[in-house]
Amino acid sequence: MAQIKRIKVGMASCGLAAGAQAVFDELKKIAGDIPVVGVGCIGHCYCEPIVEVETDSEPVFYSRVQGTADTAQKILALSEDGRFEIPALRKKNEMVFVTKLAGRIVPCDIEEYKANDGFSALAKCTVMKPAEVIEELKKSGLRGRGGAGFPTGMKWSFLAAKQNPEKVMICNADEGDPGAFMDRSMMESVPYQVLEGMLIGAYATGATKIFIYCRAEYPMAIEHLTIAIAEIKKAGYDMLPGREKPLDIVIKEGAGAFVCGEETAMIASLEGKRGQPRFRPPFPTDSGWNGLPTSINNVETFANIAPVLNYGAENYAKIGTPKSTGTKIFALAGDLKNPGLAEVPMGVTLAEIVYEIGGAKPGTVKAVQTGGPSGGCIPADKFDVKVDYDSLKELGAIMGSGGLIVIGNDRCMVETARYFLSFTHKESCGKCTFCRVGTKRMYETLQRITEGNGTEEDIAFLEDIGPKIRMGALCGLGQTAPNPALSTLRYFRNEYEAHVKEKVCPSLACSALVDLKLNPENCIKCGLCRRTCPVGAIDENFVIDNAKCIKCNSCKELCPKKTIQRVPRGEGFNSNNK
């Protein structure tokens, strides 16, 4: 048998939520001299908790590991049971480049990072002139991974051109898009890699102060970065060549406002104010944090810097498509078999991501939502689109930060649009009238439609106000807020029309438009449904009274024989409608 050298348990947030702590404890109890360590996330969230056993030959992976003594024994014996292989179709499409170390090294151990080429890119850069570093980045074609896709090298050159003795660089770690979690994973799994990117950035641009603006909802990311910064200071990496003072690196916790992902809003928030965006110009590079020249980049962009420079700008530019070079990490979630993180070269098709990597069954998917609440829905018949910044824009969606939500056939697109508008209208900062009032009106209209009270004028209203909000809003939040409604109207107009004309929700998702019905044929009269119903809507003959029913689905979920179904409104007993 192969010799075990070390055992690694995936203990990022997603691993812990799946029960990795118990796995770790059990292994620790019996491992004896073999070190058991917690690592980050390798991206295969669907089969957490994951354990990797380092041996003197190939490593062995185990998935969905139970936190029991028995399982721990099996792992130590390198049992064949429960072994994990990366699915072949995923392997074919993915390209592990930026995430190479994620989940493979102990996140906060600086020595292990160094042993894996860590800080070698920084060492290379500091013997070059700052301008040469920026030139390399420009050659690589790397574009900002936060969503807008602005060329990183160019952004840095603007800051570098400023002659101020003090300059600020901000790392946007506010990952506010619900459904996106690649930045969290990178900060938790490879904090040094993210920080090395910032050190190189500070060297190239002349920045003297670095802020990391991180969501308070990510306590582990904050913890790991805090440890990593302390280690970097201890090792002296924060003392860049030619500088008199070490870099000032500060983590600021965001306080929960989506609009703070917008650069001028983030700067206001860092100044201790309400996070409202402001007019540009002046651009942050001219006058940013406390009036100093400031540049903002996303976590994933910073994580790219060291690997890009190590790999060589020209080689990197060959990955992906000519206008969108390199790889992109996507966070897959929703109605698919294998949710998790996947890094792919730019230019793969959506079909490859959703069906081959995500394992969704063709025919079961209605659409994907990219770019979070600012993005759009792309219908399944357009899945042959190549994923890069420009192609997605043409379809009315955006690349966004990388959240990719798969929407199954049984979901309602009107309800999905309503959900996004409920998010954006609450997150609108209130500065611009069109955004503040317009998103609220759109939300109310969508709410009305999902409740079965919509009219054809409501659809026309959505199409009218959407573009106006886009034009009348100052920042990205307002400019993109109408996208979910407009893109679903573009591709799923039939669903809107069914809601307003026939008062039917084709997916049986909108509760106001459905009844619940029990099919007596298979019913075994066990009474579980009657006991669980919170409103007493099921009588002794097991008939559901829809006038009382609040459509909470409690009975449907519990029924052991699956006799209870949602049916179009009017088909159930005592329906509100007919």
Place this chain on the structure above:
Amino acid sequence: MSAEFSFLKELGTDRSSLIKGLQLVQQQEGYVSDEAIEAVAAHFGMAPAEVEGVLTFYAQFKRIKPGRFQISVCDGTACHIKGSPQIQQWLEAELGIKDGETDSEGRFSIQVVACLGCCSLAPVMSVNGKVYGNLDRKKLVRVLNEYRKM
């Protein structure tokens, strides 16, 4: 300043630390009371209304004392698609309180949040920071019963 809020001194009086100050208060007290707002305002040399203006802008800050067990129900995109509205409805029915409320015994409070970043386990909720994923009705009730016993 009352001794209760003396920890603010460590921050210095630069207004860019206002949010950090409010976060410290909330960490200490669980919420931001009227007294705390007065103390923070005095510390930074601002009007209490200005402090409240900043505070109400951010979703993180609570003005009502939360329960011993703070439940955050995720309503991010993935969770929403996977049925988080249902989870909210069940929770509200089970505990008799709504989003942003605390029950009369001060035991549970519910908060709907945008995203906990565990989308692959959707739908999820967290109780005092511990995440519970892949929720269905049975699992939800089981988790609640665990905390009811505590």
